[in-house]
Amino acid sequence: MRRQSYTLHFNPKLSLNADKKHVRDGLSTVLRTGDNLWLSCDERTTIERLRLIGPHEFGEHCSYELTDLLDLPSDDDEEIDIEGMGEADNYLWLIGSHSLKRKKPNHKDTDTAKQIARLAKIEEEPNRYLLARIPLVLNPETGDYELHKEAPHPTDSTKMLTVSQLHSNSDTNANELFDFLSDDPHLKPFIKIPGKDNGFDIEGLAAAPDGRLFVGLRGPVLRGWAIVLELLPIEDKKGRLRLDKLDGAEQVYYKKHFLALGGMGLRELRQLGPDILMLAGPTMDLDGTIAVYRWPNALVQPQDSLIGPDKIHRLFDVPHGHGPTSGQDKAEGMAILDDKHVLIVFDSPTEARKKAPHQVVADSFLLPLTSAS
Numbered sequence: 001m002r003r004q005s006y007t008l009h010f011n012p013k014l015s016l017n018a019d020k021k022h023v024r025d026g027l028s029t030v031l032r033t034g035d036n037l038w039l040s041c042d043e044r045t046t047i048e049r050l051r052l053i054g055p056h057e058f059g060e061h062c063s064y065e066l067t068d069l070l071d072l073p074s075d076d077d078e079e080i081d082i083e084g085m086g087e088a089d090n091y092l093w094l095i096g097s098h099s100l101k102r103k104k105p106n107h108k109d110t111d112t113a114k115q116i117a118r119l120a121k122i123e124e125e126p127n128r129y130l131l132a133r134i135p136l137v138l139n140p141e142t143g144d145y146e147l148h149k150e151a152p153h154p155t156d157s158t159k160m161l162t163v164s165q166l167h168s169n170s171d172t173n174a175n176e177l178f179d180f181l182s183d184d185p186h187l188k189p190f191i192k193i194p195g196k197d198n199g200f201d202i203e204g205l206a207a208a209p210d211g212r213l214f215v216g217l218r219g220p221v222l223r224g225w226a227i228v229l230e231l232l233p234i235e236d237k238k239g240r241l242r243l244d245k246l247d248g249a250e251q252v253y254y255k256k257h258f259l260a261l262g263g264m265g266l267r268e269l270r271q272l273g274p275d276i277l278m279l280a281g282p283t284m285d286l287d288g289t290i291a292v293y294r295w296p297n298a299l300v301q302p303q304d305s306l307i308g309p310d311k312i313h314r315l316f317d318v319p320h321g322h323g324p325t326s327g328q329d330k331a332e333g334m335a336i337l338d339d340k341h342v343l344i345v346f347d348s349p350t351e352a353r354k355k356a357p358h359q360v361v362a363d364s365f366l367l368p369l370t371s372a373s
Contacts, residue, residue, distance in 0.1 A: 004364045009059035024360035027345040030333035031085045033145045040082040073126040080127045084205025095205045096130035099195030129174045135161035166241045190220040196285045206269035216266030219283040224263045230255035248303035260309040268334040274299045279334040290318040290331045
């Protein structure tokens with residue numbers, strides 16, 4: 001598969017989190033709007049914006065602190081674990097993983113009992129239960145898209161764009177979506193299982209022009225079938241987001257679409273016309289096949305659906321780390337560069353991708369023609 005390298009340049013003053021981890025080492029999602037590239041690192045509370053500065057380069061790094069824009073339930077130091085971004089109708093949409101986290105043991109530590117005990121510890125971080133929208137407005141003077149708490153609608157003077165997030169349950173850390181899914185016949189058994197154990201784990205978001213959101217699950221994968229949730233968030237009288245009823249949805253407030261992806265879970269979703277492009281890979285923390293699929297007519301499914309292998313196009317595989325680079329170059333984010341190319345960014349990039357300090361290399365791929373879309 002033909003690919004082209006893109007160099008992403010980050011500002012050294014903005015690139016390190018409190019633990020000194022560089023943003024380039026944990027990229028989890030990527031989105032393009034105009035000349036801007038939006039990225040997130042799953043261990044931060046920020047959104048990063050780059051700008052096209054050359055034929056195959058993005059730079060002029062700007063960082064937006066989400067604690068200044070959103071009402072996060074936990075303190076400033078707790079990560080959001082942003083795993084999906086989408087754009088529609090002058091809003092940037094964000095979603096957290098909504099997953100539990102199991103502690104990692106350090107096998108080099110001589111206190112074996114202590115490290116084994118860490119494997120039994122499961123953490124819940126409230127900031128992960130986030131589904132929000134932020135006004136996204138083009139500045140005509142700079143050519144950059146900007147995030148705001150509130151902004152006039154660029155084409156309708158009677159409207160204001162406002163920050164909003166999914167209504168939270170006052171009795172728990174979770175939001176309305178998570179509460180619904182906690183009683184779902186397919187998902188309920190996995191809600192209390194950490195994400196990287198094939199538990200519930202969101203990784204992917206696509207926003208449709210009509211207000212619907214498509215949410216990809218890295219886990220669970222059920223008997224080889226991956227899951228996409230279809231939602232319709234609307235603003236209530238208090239300015240909060242609520243889930244509206246969906247026609248044809250068996251569970252009333254969301255549809256479930258099961259896709260035959262050969263046992264892989266979803267890493268990223270991107271809308272392309274009536275179709276959705278899907279980046280898929282292992283649910284567990286392991287090396288394994290990562291591939292890009294095209295789901296034709298995804299936006300016009302009248303009800304919950306079972307999408308067999310004959311209804312999905314496997315477009316190409318994405319190289320990943322193996323052997324001496326095992327656990328590295330894990331494709332996590334995918335942006336649509338244009339109607340013929342996608343850009344892939346990688347978590348835990350190899351040293352070969354970090355050719356200079358505060359830089360990392362991403363790859364663009366040519367989308368093959370398909371006959372069914």
